[in-house]
Amino acid sequence: METSGRLASISSGVILGLSAAVAPLTQAEELKPPSSGGDLASADILDRYKKMSLDELMNQEVTSVTKQPEPYGQAPAAIQLITGDQIRRSDASNLPEALRLADNLDVAQKSSSAWAISARGFNPSVGNKLLVLMDGRSIYTPLFSGVIWNMQDYLLEDLERIEVISGPGGTLWGANAVNGVINITSKSAKDTQGMYVEAGGGSPLQDFAGLRYGGLLAPNVYYRVYGMYFDRGSEVFADGSSAQDPWRKGQGGFRIDTAGSGPNQFTLQGDLYGGDFKSVPGGQGTPVASGNIGGGNLLGRWTHSSAEDSSMSLQVYYDRTHLSAPFQSSGAIPAGPLKDDRDTADLDFQYRFPLGERNRLVWGFGYRFMHDQIQAAPIVTFVPERLDQNIFNSFVQDEIRLQEKVFLTLGSKVEHNDYTGFEYEPSVRLQWNATDRQMVWGAVSRAVRTPSRYDRDLMEPSPAYGSFLGTASSTFESEKVIAYELGYRAQLGPKVSGALSAFYNDYDDLRSLSTTPGTFVPLYFANHNAGDSYGFELSSDYQVLDWWRLHGGYDFLRETVHPQAGQTDFSNGLAETADPENQIFLRSSMDLPGRVELDLAVRWIDAIQAADLGATKTSTIPDYAELNVRLSWHATKNLDFTVVGQNLLHDQHAEAGVPGPAQEQITRSFYGKVTWRF
């Protein structure tokens, strides 16, 4: 039983996502020429701009006041947007760290190479209710419902933005967008022209390097190629001894974009990556084992915009992933890795068009084919070991202008998967633009998490050793939620913006680990739990001075999961959640004289009650506060020097896992970085 908890812990990674070349975002704010520029732009800012390369100048925001760009029109949803500039100015050295910039997420690092990331709860070991897409490619793995975060990375310099939507997104994005959707978007090749080099090192991030070159293939056809590598040391066990889990990874890729003024635009992009890691799968005092990851993908997208405000996009991609995860021995069962090789091919079509004066429609369809091949570990496997799966989907959504300032959005996705057949994910949203700068919205949505292979096909141990878990999981159905949301977003004066989103989620058919009456075994996954959760997310930006910006965020979450009447769950509903009730985030960004940037991020994360799958009571991960600092000096037009300190307040602290010999803690870390652009 303990191993199943651990299987979930291999999953501490990331993945990619499908979908929705999201409609163009920012409405450039109306710009008035200053009557006298001098008092607005101190000599320092001019000096800063003069030291910048052309590429950097092109990436400067024209208006410094925070204005939440609004994806999908003025999306009535709990959206937080992380801009490329915010990522550049953060302490992040990889994608999961960059997600700490979204304060509607719970980002918990489990080990040197593993993270648990979720929105609105359900983050026991891997958040299985959060869908993640990278440039339209799904990185949520159907192996165990979640993201293998250590597979997922990108040259952070080349990220355009990350949209984090908390709340259901099933109507547009489909299954598994139960509690949220993350859309990671890289920059168009047009915006990454020229050479970029970064290199650095520290502890435990020992050394890293990244390189990108962007150029012109033909008039209005841009390309970039990039490569990156890092070598990261170990985190620690509770007593401070090394957890012996270093890892390293290399990745490279390209992107080609057309950027003409014509109606047709094309994107072609691809990545290749590989890495290996060590871990102590049996916990402190047991043997060290090795694992590895690898993969590649290729994606093409054609968008066609016509004059009448309508647009069409057609996207196809192929994605291949390889995972080899080590497992420990147990009694007579030897240690050994579980391997999974997965191929995914996906096609996605969307068409947006206005209908009459009041309606804006978007509809689309998609098809995904997946093939995977498992190689069993003695202690765990998936049966069948080889499986082909097909998913068909279609959706339609209509945004209706009821009045000048009131919009009603109705839609549903219909999806067919091989496990559970048809699934429906309708939603209704109402939006009231109370003033130009304030919006109130409400929504009721239904979303589902479809079974992953983990839910249906997991066997523990392998049949050769007499499985006692999983031989009866084949009836596992989708988990369902009906979510009620209410939100308010405002630009309060020229310097402050804020958003408040509150929710009540009613879950049904949640996963349970059920026992066979009389004989106890086999154990199997069923849908015997139900539950609910409520809470809110508050965030605000404040441009204090021209050179100083503050951000504050607060999340509150309360959730209950329990067996349904007359049903049982071995863990009594405790194993599906492990979430802080309160989270507080404060960030400060300052432009100091001498072309120095100082960025501080403080977070306080409440205590977490966590239980392994199959445990009957929870243990407490204590609350913690941590501080990350970034100091960067823009030495010349082309050269920056940056030092970063993360988790500075304590030698080590635990963010996830269940206290015990296998739980890892995260250490204080430092690194320095040199970046060169030309």
Add this chain to the structure above:
Amino acid sequence: MEVLVPAHRQGAARRVFGKCLNLRGRRGWSLIFGLWLVWAGLGTGEAFGQAVSREYPLKAVFLLNFAHYTRWPTNAFEHPDSPFVIGVYGEDPFGPLLDDVVRDETLDGRKIVVARYRRGEAIGACHILFVGQPETRRLDKVLADLNGRPVLTVRDVGNAPYEGMCVQFLTENNKIRLRISPQALKAADLTMSSKLLRTAELVPADNR
């Protein structure tokens, strides 16, 4: 086990976050929401002034970059030591910004200076000519005035390509974008570095 942080500073952190720890239940909610409202409210006061636009500081620096990434024919300068002139036609959106940007700057040993031409006034010897937004209707006249002189013409904002102007500033996703016409550059006998060209959208030849 935690301590590289001196004990007194730990105390401070605990005091700050200890308060947060107690923020449970309704009292906590309302307190935090109240704090946020106060914070949010702060920014609405007029005392805090207007939104800061960096449009013209950025554009001023772009103009300087244009000077560095473009080659003028030798006949563009009267004497070997003639200054390099950035002209602004009509209404000037820069205020003193442009002067601040070019102060102490040189180009191939030449001083860089700013000249301003009033609407209707003849355009003197210049190498870059910036035409502001309110002057859009007079572009024909400006171009006729220049009559093929080696001047890098820069149009402030415009939605449609305008034939004859070398460079056009656009704003897209809150960022400055450039639209450059290779044909206009050629007509003005100017050579622009590929480094600058590749950051821009090029006006196709058939748009002339």
